[in-house]
Amino acid sequence: MADALKSRLIPGWIARNQLCYRSVPADIAYMKIRASRPTVFLLLIPLLFLLVCEVPLTAQQRTAEKPAWVLYQVAERHFRQREFARALEMYGEALAVQPLFPEAMVGMARVHRAAGDITLARRYYLGALEAAVHMTIPDEEYAVRLELARLLALSGTDDHRRLQREQLENVVARDPVFSRTENSLHRDAMRELLYRSGLDRVLVLYRLDFPQAREAHHRMGELLLESRDPADVDLAIEHFLFAVVESAGRAINTIIEIHFDFEFSTMEEFLAMAEQYPEVRQYLRTVDFFEALSGLADALEKSDHPAAPDRAAELRRVLLSR
Structure with missing residues (x-):
């Protein structure tokens, strides 16, 4: 042998x-x-x-054999299953392979947020935003800023409130209708039509197409509403108005795709039709449409504009009729 x-x-x-x-x-x-x-x-x-004999590979060797995105997907699966320790480990391995991997940094932030560690979560969110240019889907930056803003709202410290407002303002600044000088007439016309004819006419005549800023407008309205400065209250009205028109416009367009000859002249008619379609009804709840509508009514009640009280009363009737 x-x-x-x-x-x-x-x-x-x-x-x-x-x-x-x-x-x-x-x-x-x-x-x-x-x-x-x-x-x-x-x-x-x-x-x-x-x-x-087969020589076993070290953890580093095993990691090096896998692309960062594969490790990230494994980490995401562990996170969805609430296996946070394992998710943290796999996000870390993904970052070891690809240090400029903002999605993995966001994953680390979410694990720390779930664990209640705001400081570490904030650090990883900010790291992800610094590396945002490397994001696979550029628009994900908006979602990350909004996640960070929600996290910072939990603590209530002055530093966190300042940073929260910075994130919201960054998103709003990219809204082409709200922030670009060349579109200022569109913004002014919406505001003036609200005071002159009410929200019904605004929803009939206007549509917005920048959903990335919808939540940022809503949260900015809430922050500004806490101020006693009349200018801040008027600005809060505009932010709430943009949040409402963005949400309502998408719901209306969805109804028209199903019911092509749909028309309405009042909020009540629009909401009655929305109730007939479960997907539209669920969408309005998901985007906090009625909360934004209530915020708009609150801001109008605080406004010094002579038409504001009547417009606020109209919105209160709509909210009470639900």
Whole structure:
């Protein structure tokens, strides 16, 4: 058996020894073979070791064999299953492979947020925003800023409130209708129509198409509503108005896709039709439409504009009729 193994591992071994048998007397050939055996076995030992033993890979070697996005997906699965320790480990491994991986940083932030560690969660959210240029889906930056704003709202410290407002303002600043000078007439017209004819006419005539800023407008309205400055109250009205028009416009467009000849002239007609479609009804609840509507009524009640009380009363009637 040893000879068979040698014949596989050392090519020509049998041929050489057969030559020895043919060319020299048997006793001399036997002595030569005996003399060569220690050297042969020394050569065989490492070969046999490699054949029989499998050297285990370290965790770092295993990680290096997998792309960062694969490790990230594994971490996401653990996070969804609320296996936070394992998720944290896998997000960390993804970052070890690809340090500029903002999605993995957001994952780390979410784990720490779930654990109640606001300080670490904030650190990872800010790190992700610093690396936002590397995001696979650029618009995810808006969602990350809003997540951070929600987190900061929990603590209530002055520093966190300042940072919360910075995140919201950053998102709102990218709303083309609200923030761009060339579209200021559109914004002004919506506001003036609200005061002159009420929210009904605004919803009939206007649509907005920047859903990334909807929640930011809503939260900015809430922050500004806490101020006693009349200018802040008027600005809160505009933020709430944009949040309401964005949400309502999407719901109305969805209804029209199903019911192509749908028309309405009042909020009551729109909401009555929305109630007939479960997906539209669920959407309005998901985006806090009625909370934004209530915020708009609150802001109008605090406004010094002469038409504001009447507009606030109209919204209160709509909210009470639900």
